[in-house]
Amino acid sequence: MELLLLADEQESMIEQYLDRGRMFVLGREKARAVCVVTEEDLCTLEIKNIAVCPEYQKQGLGKRMIDFVVETFRGQYEELLVGTGESPLTVPFYEKCGFRISHRIPNFFTDYYDHPIYECSEQLVDMVYLKRLFL
Numbered sequence: 001m002e003l004l005l006l007a008d009e010q011e012s013m014i015e016q017y018l019d020r021g022r023m024f025v026l027g028r029e030k031a032r033a034v035c036v037v038t039e040e041d042l043c044t045l046e047i048k049n050i051a052v053c054p055e056y057q058k059q060g061l062g063k064r065m066i067d068f069v070v071e072t073f074r075g076q077y078e079e080l081l082v083g084t085g086e087s088p089l090t091v092p093f094y095e096k097c098g099f100r101i102s103h104r105i106p107n108f109f110t111d112y113y114d115h116p117i118y119e120c121s122e123q124l125v126d127m128v129y130l131k132r133l134f135l
């Protein structure tokens with residue numbers, strides 16, 4: 001949960017997808033990275049949460065996790081979605097991992113979270129969706 005909260009700071013929101021998702025953990029004695037994916041429809045898998053321990057960030061583990069998900073589910077789904085805040089900490093990471101911006105849900109963070117969320121001093125408002133094909 002400590003790792004999951006790095007990516008999604010409200011536990012009640014995490015609980016909404018944890019039960020219906022599949023979780024992958026990288027690391028032996030200590031979890032270094034985690035990822036939760038859910039089936040949204042027969043063609044679409046969604047990354048609901050991805051997080052790397054702060055001391056292991058920027059060493060390629062997040063990208064390895066995405067590549068693992070793509071390899072694991074290739075042939076089962078057509079597209080991989082991920083939703084995130086409009087943040088310089090996440091959008092460029094997903095673009096580096098082959099995602100492209102698809103659509104947005106206006107006011108997602110202000111409507112569904114019980115407190116304002118800030119990243120890099122900016123309040124998150126819309127949820128930005130990025131998409132990658134399972135090619």
Ligand SMILES: CC(C)(COP(=O)(O)OP(=O)(O)OC[C@H]1O[C@@H](n2cnc3c(N)ncnc32)[C@H](O)[C@@H]1OP(=O)(O)O)[C@@H](O)C(=O)NCCC(=O)NCCS
Pocket residue numbers: 006007008050051052053056057058059060061062063064083084085088089090092093094096097
């Ligand atoms: C976002 C996160 C999962 C990225 O994982 P990571 O292991 O640090 O990223 P990687 O080292 O695998 O980076 C892959 C590529 O993206 C780039 N990248 C990563 N973060 C970046 C950023 N903030 N800005 C620009 N590029 C970035 C890396 O430089 C690397 O590029 P390269 O392939 O050219 O070397 C990680 O920072 C994290 O856990 N953050 C906190 C939780 C979080 O915000 N999760 C996402 C919620 S939507």
